[in-house]
Amino acid sequence: MQRFTLILLSTIFIAFSALPEAGAQRKFEFDVYTVFASDFRHDMGDDLCRVKGCLKKLPYTAYTRLDKKHFKLLLGRTAAIPIPGNSTLNVSPKVYYGKDAYVQVWLTGEDKGLTFYDPENSVSILSGPAFRIKDGDKICLVGPSTRWGTLIFVIDTDVEGLREKGI
Amino acid sequence: MSRRVIVFLLLSFAVLLAATAAQAGEHKYGFKVYTVLASDFREGFGPDLVLIKDDLKKTGYTFFTPINERKLRIRLGETQAIPIPGGSSFAISPKVFQDKKLYVDICLTGNDKDFSFYDSAPVIGTMAGKAFIFGEDDSLLLIGPKTRWGSIIFVIHEIDL
Numbered sequence: 001m002q003r004f005t006l007i008l009l010s011t012i013f014i015a016f017s018a019l020p021e022a023g024a025q026r027k028f029e030f031d032v033y034t035v036f037a038s039d040f041r042h043d044m045g046d047d048l049c050r051v052k053g054c055l056k057k058l059p060y061t062a063y064t065r066l067d068k069k070h071f072k073l074l075l076g077r078t079a080a081i082p083i084p085g086n087s088t089l090n091v092s093p094k095v096y097y098g099k100d101a102y103v104q105v106w107l108t109g110e111d112k113g114l115t116f117y118d119p120e121n122s123v124s125i126l127s128g129p130a131f132r133i134k135d136g137d138k139i140c141l142v143g144p145s146t147r148w149g150t151l152i153f154v155i156d157t158d159v160e161g162l163r164e165k166g167i
Numbered sequence: 168m169s170r171r172v173i174v175f176l177l178l179s180f181a182v183l184l185a186a187t188a189a190q191a192g193e194h195k196y197g198f199k200v201y202t203v204l205a206s207d208f209r210e211g212f213g214p215d216l217v218l219i220k221d222d223l224k225k226t227g228y229t230f231f232t233p234i235n236e237r238k239l240r241i242r243l244g245e246t247q248a249i250p251i252p253g254g255s256s257f258a259i260s261p262k263v264f265q266d267k268k269l270y271v272d273i274c275l276t277g278n279d280k281d282f283s284f285y286d287s288a289p290v291i292g293t294m295a296g297k298a299f300i301f302g303e304d305d306s307l308l309l310i311g312p313k314t315r316w317g318s319i320i321f322v323i324h325e326i327d328l
Contacts, residue, residue, distance in 0.1 A: 036204065038252045041235065047214075062252075064234050067209060082208045084316035110315070146314040147278070148252035 027072050028093035028101050031156045032081055034067040038149030051154040054140040058152065066151075070159075080108075085144060087111040089153055094127055102130040103155070111144040133157055195240035196261050196269055197327030202235035202251055206317030219322045222308045226320060234319075248276060251319055253312060255279035259323075262298055269328055270298040279312045303328045 033051055037060035044052055047065045055063050071079045071091070078092040087109035095102045102125050107114050116122075117129040124130070131139055136158045143151035201219055205228035212220055213232035223231050239247045241261055248256035255277035263270040275282045285297045299307060305326050311319040 036232075036234075038234075040250045040252045040254075062234075064204070064232060066204075066206075066230075066232055084206045084208045086208075086315070146316055147254070148314055148316065148319075 025074065026096055027074055028096075028103070029072040029157070029159045030070075030091070031154075031159065032067075032069050032071070032079070032089070032091060033065060033152075033154040033156065034081065034083055034089070035152040035154065036064045036066050036084075036149055037152045038062045038064075040149075050158075051138060051140070051156060054138050054154055055152065058140065058142070060149065060152075062149075063152070083107075083111075083143070083151060085110055085146075087144065089143070091155060094125055094130060099135045101133050101135070101157070103133055104128065104130045105141060105153075105155070107143070114144055116141045116143075131155075193242065194264075195242050196264075197325065198239045198241070198259060198323050199325040200235075200237050200239060200249055200257070200259070201233060201320075201322040201324065202237075202249065202257065203231050203320040203322065204234050204252075204317060205320045206230045219306070219308075219324060222306065222322050223320065225308065226310060226318070228317060228320075230317075231320070251275075251279075251311070253278055253314075253319075255312070257311070257321055262296075264328070267302065267328070269301045269326070271301055272296060272298050273309065273323075275311065282312055284309045284311075301326050301328070 035048065035055065037058060039061050041062045043062045044055065045063060045065050048055065048063055066084070067081070069081055073079055073093055075093050075095060078090050081089040083089050087107050090106050090108060092104045093101050094104055102123070104127065105116050121131065122129045123132050133139055133155065138154055138156045138158065141153045143153055203216065203223065205223070205226055207229050210229045215233050215236065216223065216231055234252070235249060237249050239259060241247050241259060243261050243264060246258050246260040248258040250256050255275050258274050258276050260272045261269055262272055273284055301307070303326065307323045309321045311321055
């Protein structure tokens with residue numbers, strides 16, 4: 001019986017120690033769109049049709065795609081995306097809880113002082129504020145501005161959907 | 168030659184002159200204007216810039232994306248303006264057509280009205296002020312206002328005289 005208990009305990013211990021390993025191996029797959037939003041005309045670029053719904057909620061009339069990048073990251077890793085104005089957008093998936101990913105987003109460089117978080121759109125995790133993104137969802141973040149307009153970042157996690165549609 | 172014939176000839180000549188002048192006033196000069204956002208944060212060319220790629224490379228920027236493309240047809244003395252980001256407009260006004268050359272005034276209006284394209288480009292003075300000279304199918308690249316993101320570039324292309 002003692003031997004059986006020992007085996008059982010070892011199995012439970014191994015299973016528990018493997019759990020975080022499995023979580024850490026899970027990858028967060030997403031696209032990041034960098035969009036220049038302005039008011040000088042009415043236009044939505046054809047290359048923005050995937051994120052149109054998200055952008056239409058913003059108070060701008062012209063949207064031009066500047067960049068689109070695809071990532072598949074291990075939890076804890078960071079994607080760094082250069083943006084105009086000597087800054088970089090950083091996206092880091094921290095943890096998964098069911099189908100929800102908790103993702104931290106911040107700027108470095110000249111725009112490092114700008115924060116995307118407010119209590120309504122974010123949650124707190126151990127490493128600080130984060131966005132909760134459901135698999136297949138998109139989030140739209142309003143970034144730095146100049147007198148020309150504003151940079152908008154869209155994080156789109158509907159990558160599986162895109163594959164199914166062959167896009 | 169009788170006085171009657173001379174009067175008739177003079178009248179015909181006057182009518183012909185008036186008709187030619189009217190026709191010249193009716194003529195519209197064609198321009199294709201690209202408005203491009205130029206920056207350095209990455210490398211590459213946005214779609215639809217193939218025709219002006221070589222012009223853009225001369226600017227020293229590494230990334231170009233089109234933000235507007237317009238075809239204009241403008242009479243002498245008229246002005247047409249294309250809105251650009253920042254509450255300004257890019258205004259084109261053909262002034263004189265002489266010896267198969269078109270003299271065109273180009274400026275910004277609105278918030279960037281103090282910006283001058285003439286400071287950094289070879290231009291000519293006309294009675295109506297400074298102007299750029301265009302021949303058939305010429306093109307012109309102008310570097311416009313800047314912010315910390317880069318510059319707005321204008322390329323005037325496919326000029327139809």
